[in-house]
Amino acid sequence: MIIGPLPSAANVTKRIKAMDGGFVYLLQRVFRRLPLAGGRPLLAVPAGLAITAVAFALRMALDSELPSGFPYVTFFPAVVISAVLFGLWGGISSAVLGFLLARWYFVAPVGSLSMAGGAGWAMGLYVFVVVVDIIAIHSAQVAMGSLDRERQRNRDLAESRQLLFHELQHRVGNNLQMVGSLLSLQGRRVADGPAREAVAEAARRVQLVGKIQRTLYEPEGSQRSLSVMLEELVRDIVASGSDxxxxxxxxxxxxxxxxxxxxxxxxxxxxxxxxxxxxxxxxxxxxxxxxxxxxxxxxxxxxxxxxxxxxxxxxxxxxxxxxxxxxxxxxxxxxxxxxxxxxxxxxxxxxxxxxxxxxxxxxxxxxx
Missing domain, CATH: 3.30.565.10 (Histidine kinase-like ATPase, C-terminal domain)
Structure with missing residues (x-):
């Protein structure tokens, strides 16, 4: 078996960074689409209840395998998943149903909703954890939404600025071309030969400045490279000045x-x-x-x-x-x-x- 040369440590590091960057980008795209039911409680609440029901079924299936003292082992993840996928109302509905199911089935005394004694402390811990989780997830989603709106606003402003800049360049070039045309028309009325040639030269140079103004920048406003600018300028001059x-x-x-x-x-x-x-x-x-x-x-x-x-x-x-x-x-x-x-x-x-x-x-x- 022939084994090729192993990649260098630097190449491996670059590949890992590229994979990490792609994974982070994928996560960002996924989380920008969440929550799925943002602002729609009628969809979020049933979804949160359904996720908690699945968590309850899983907890019942694991009941014989788990030692005592793990009443919330599947309910905490259910609350987090509901809040992430379906927003604030999804998380709240999941937390409330999980609270009731955990208290009735898994916290002593079983079959009661009483908060007396140790049950109150146990359920208080549950409430504290799920409230912190829901607030943290909701705050992150609100911040992400604000960031996306700000990015969109910046993109809109950039497009508007680009359009205005392009329009300004176009209008300045047109105005210079118009001044050159007016000078050319005026020069035809000049009787004196040298004066007529001088006016014609001035008209040609003003029109040349107008052409330069059009070729100086890219449509998005960035400075063009010298070769690109000169090629467009020269081809324009030759096209308009030759047969x-x-x-x-x-x-x-x-x-x-x-x-x-x-x-x-x-x-x-x-x-x-x-x-x-x-x-x-x-x-x-x-x-x-x-x-x-x-x-x-x-x-x-x-x-x-x-x-x-x-x-x-x-x-x-x-x-x-x-x-x-x-x-x-x-x-x-x-x-x-x-x-x-x-x-x-x-x-x-x-x-x-x-x-x-x-x-x-x-x-x-x-x-x-």
């Missing part, structure tokens, strides 16, 4: 969840790079691919990220430099990168395909 011939490819080697103070400037920079690629990199109808890559990057000895936006379009013009560029969007992107403590560069992509490569390097904050 459908430009595709998007994401290459995520390192991901992080960063705060809004970093994610908004990063999204603005990436959005500007993608919009610039759509506007200047591709000839209408020919199409191509925009690749957004996210990777880890050491910056001044600290942890950071490198985000690159590359395309296989026609590339930059000869002699292009970011410092000498007259593009307001690229100057804004460079300024935002500086505010992040990083850098933003745009160069001609290497390789036969040509194209443009925009690179953003920035350090991660302590909260990232």
């Amino acid at each position: 459908g011939t430009v595709s998007v490819r994401m290459d995520v080697q390192h991901d992080a969840v960063i705060g809004a103070e970093q994610s908004i400037p990063v999204a603005l920079i990436v959005g500007e790079a993608v919009s610039n690629a759509l506007e200047h990199g591709f000839t209408p109808g020919e199409g191509g691919t925009i690749t957004v890559a996210v990777a880890g990057h050491r910056l001044d000895g600290a942890g950071g990220l490198r985000i690159t936006v590359s395309d296989d379009g026609r590339g930059l013009t000869e002699g292009f430099t970011l410092e000498g560029s007259t593009s307001l969007g690229l100057r804004i992107a460079r300024s935002l990168a500086g505010s992040l403590g990083g850098s933003f560069v745009v160069v001609r992509a290497d390789g036969a395909g040509g194209g443009t490569l925009a690179t953003l390097d920035f350090p991660l904050t302590a909260t990232a």
Whole structure:
């Protein structure tokens, strides 16, 4: 017979803890459904009496096997079971019937309900024990019910807060999109060419901020990871800014969840790079691919990220430099990168395909 390797003590401990946790969870689920007849005495009382009748029959069957002095040996468990399963009235009905049966059949003098002498002390002990049991069980059930109601109230509040947060994000994004559309309409009425282009650029950036607002958080309110946010943003920009011939490819080697103070400037920079690629990199109808890559990057000895936006379009013009560029969007992107403590560069992509490569390097904050 071949015996495999024995599990380590740590694995055994983990399995035992998992079994214990599952057992506790199962008990919690069972006890949350109790009592079965809560608030319904017409069901609880007969159930308690029936359980006590079974306990009495069992006590009579064991009478010849038990020594004297055990009159309540089956009645105490009956009271506890009745109180647990059927609540306060179940426990009380079981206790009363058990009191009468124990006194009449098993406490001397048998066949009497008199409390004189030792019978009073014996029955007093019975009353004390069952009252303590019923109060303890009823208090625990009331506390469990209050806890469940509080949990449900918290779940309702969380759902309401999530709905309100999602609605707020949606409305803010819509309002920004509307402002961008109004600027765009107004720009069409401007006769001066440079002024019209400036208004159009402002409209595009406001709409970009609206898109960022929509992609910044998950529907339940948690901060999205950078790669998820950028992928949705980039695909939205490409879908609305191209004729459908430009595709998007994401290459995520390192991901992080960063705060809004970093994610908004990063999204603005990436959005500007993608919009610039759509506007200047591709000839209408020919199409191509925009690749957004996210990777880890050491910056001044600290942890950071490198985000690159590359395309296989026609590339930059000869002699292009970011410092000498007259593009307001690229100057804004460079300024935002500086505010992040990083850098933003745009160069001609290497390789036969040509194209443009925009690179953003920035350090991660302590909260990232």
